[in-house]
Amino acid sequence: MSLETFKIRWPRNVPGRFYVDATCLDCDLCRALAPGVFVRDEEHGNSYVGRQPETPEEVSGCLEAVAGCPQEEVHDDGLQFDWQAIPPVVPWFQPPSKNA
Ligand code: SF4
Incomplete structure (x- = not known):
């Protein structure tokens, strides 16, 4: 995942x-x-990943969501990303306003 991609990642994932x-x-x-x-x-009216999939069926459902999301907003970074190198909350991220 590039830094530019990381900037649009919803912080609650x-x-x-x-x-x-x-x-x-x-x-x-x-x-x-x-x-x-x-x-x-519920606060912002959007989806996020609340926990990662734990079963093959859940992984399959996630892959279907990656393929089927009408906005192409569900992403799969594979299993190689180093999460220890990135803070869980991106300080510069500002959620978009639904009222704008
Ligand atoms: S499928 Fe895509 S647009 Fe629909 S709720 Fe999930 S992330 Fe949002």
Whole structure:
């Protein structure tokens, strides 16, 4: 993942392979495909990864979400990303306003 890509990663995503970026339309597809992995941010009206998938079925649901998200906002960074090198909260990130 490049630094530019990391800048659009929604900060509530837990570290790990899958994440949602900051322009989610809140269509519910990913939450339907992998319930419990993708959760709704009630404050901002978007999805994020609340926990990484734990079963092959959940991984499959996540991969379907990557392929099916209408905004191409669900991302798979594979298993090689060094999360220890990046802070869990990106200090410069400002969530977009839904009212703008
Ligand atoms: S499928 Fe994409 S647009 Fe729909 S809720 Fe999930 S991240 Fe948002």
